Amino acid sequence: MVQSINHQEANANYKAKKFIIWLFVVSSTIMFAGWTSYYIVFAASKSKGHGLVLPDMFLYSTGVLLVSSICLFLAARAFRNGELAKQKTFLWATLLLGVVFGYLQVEAWVSLYQSGAFLVNNNAAISIIYIVSGIHLLHILAGLLLILSTLLGAYGKIATERLQFRMEVSSIFWHFIDILWIYLYVFLLLNS
């Protein structure tokens, strides 16, 4: 009886903390919605978009990010099935692909820069490409840290519930930034 009360309180706390991540997802979505609405109003009032052919690097990075999300999904499934070695492998894969994504984004900026589409630009629609992809990259950085903490937890000796909590939190966040990037990429593709 006593144990179950304590258990319930602890569970409620994990549930509440997981909910925090969801709320963060909401507020972050709204921030990006702020920028894309800026873009829409700007493009409508000037009747011009960024007018670029987006660098191929963005396409490759999108693919890499998608694969990383699949890896994380497999890691979560391995964890549920108790296959801890497999979980670690997939977590490492996710981490690696996340870093590759970051590299490809920087490459994309380089090719944008080389094509003459600078950040400091009289077409704010071009500048905003750098802003959204840059802030998104900051989110990736945070996501990588979450995955790293899950990995450390998987190697260290922490309670299964805590590890599960970390696993779930990094899953929610990583899949979110994956979908967020797809949204941004498609948005920029459609509104050239």
Add this chain to the structure above:
Amino acid sequence: MSTITLHDTHKHDGHDAHGHEHHKETFLTKYVFSQDHKMIAKQFLITGIIMAVIAMILSILFRLQLAWPDQSFPLLETFLGKWAEGGRIKPEFYLALVTIHGTIMVFFVLTAGLSGTFSNLLIPLQLGARDMASPLMNMLSYWLFLGACLVMMGSFFVQTGPASAGWTIYPPLSALPKTISGSGTGMTMWLISMVMFVASQLIGGINYVSTILNMRTKGMDLWKMPLTIWALFLTAVLGILSFPVLVAGVVLLIFDRSFGTSFYLSDIVIGSQVLPNEGGSPILWQHLFWFLGHPEVYIVIMPALGISSEVISVNSRKPIFGYHAMVYSLIGIMVLSFIVWGHHMFVTGMNPLLGGVFMITTLIIAVPSAIKTFNYLATLWRGNIRFTPAMLFAIGMVSFFISGGLTGIFLGNASLDINLHNTYFVVAHFHLVMGSAAIFGMLAGVYHWFPKMFGRMMNPKLAFLHFWITFACAYLVFFPLHFLGLDGVPRRYYAFTEFEFMQKWVTVNVLVTWAAIVAALAQVAFLFNFFYSIFKGKRTTQNPWSANTLEWTTPVEHLHGNWPGEIPTVYRWPYDYSKPGAEEDFIPQTVPFSQTMSSNVPHDFDGNTEAERIQEEWMAKQEKAEREKVD
């Protein structure tokens, strides 16, 4: 059984990752880096009070300039140095004063000071939780807020002075460091401070929402929550949905200022120098800013509305009139607040059709606002009113909400607003409806929950003095400003004597400034009362106001985890005051219906037929006993 639970709960907390009571509490962990929600609430409150005093002093400084524009005050030069050479406040500094006064009051006092204090204090206590969902984030929220305050105050000590572009920091003025001295380092610090502040508010708000939705005690369903919690909940939701847009706007502004992009800039010539920025639009800043900015004014007022609901109900000894209507009108205000931002932009050359849409949505807000007002009045109606200090401030809040809200109807009309925009009429309107009303709500909360926070009572006599002077002076300050506005006197002007038609208003300004000075002095009564009572006030009983809500079931002495044993279960809504048939005029939420058979009504059971049957049987038995006694 209960002792076992008590013992075990403590053991559990110690093993929990965030339990801290097994570490020895030092001064640092208890008062400074505290993760206890009650301590964080006090930190928010005291920081908020200090910021409020600073912002109030700033307002007195610019009021001096407005009342006596040509007079020299050598004392000012002593204190302000080059900002008041010859004892007269410089125009640049005047603009800085107005800007920082607005920023501090809106963000630091009425957002963080109000929501931060009462969300932290009341959410776990009124819902029956041991602490917030994440105490660590809660601590972080306070420290980011304090950092924001320090950076903002730090801008007074840079060469070029604090930000001066108004609290709305419209570009291009704010985006170009060369335009005015206040757009230099001061503006950069303003932006840094604001980014920290928004981070603090988001972290805090996310935590509040998660706590409310996940950590309520047994029996506390959403429709049994006190209206304070409803208001704080919807405020936090509003913050989560609107502050990120401000971040989006501020990031673009930072890039315009520091990296040379053209998000908000186009066709600008400074002196004879043509700037390279091309293609941006300052109107887009206004859209992004006011998409936050309008919800922000409801972030300011909604906690005050919630606190007033609670205080008025407790001190009228009556259930709040229209509990559900109160909640739905808060929800209505919240939803509407997202689609009215255009009414701040009627004079930006907005398409009149779009202006019409914003006008209609704006005027619809009058409906939920009126519902709330009438419900307050109906709660007071024939109540057994106790004029405690908190009650007076809550009634004062309703008064300001009405008198300031009525002028909102004027300003919401695009055709009237075009005349009144940027006049003192707007200043008068928002200082009454969101300034005075919100600060009175906050003070009501401070007087009401002071015993909960510090275990002592505040002196009621000093509190009455504080109330009456502040109330009278607030009206004396802001009411005359309506007439200045109707006459077309523009806001933000430094020199009143430069324009023929404004000169006659200088005498009114003298009255307003004197009223402001008296009001400021009245706050000394509050400050003394507050800080003196923390240490020397009369000790409080557990439930000094005979209130129903859960926070009064905790012991007077604070302890980590709030309740020594199990968290109490909730059986009823929080407004069972003066229920016919009850022994006392209040029934706490923790009293089950089985203990109050004589006062139960069928409506209490929410269609639970078993409970209704038991109640009917009991009544029949009572009646029979009664009849036998008569025979």
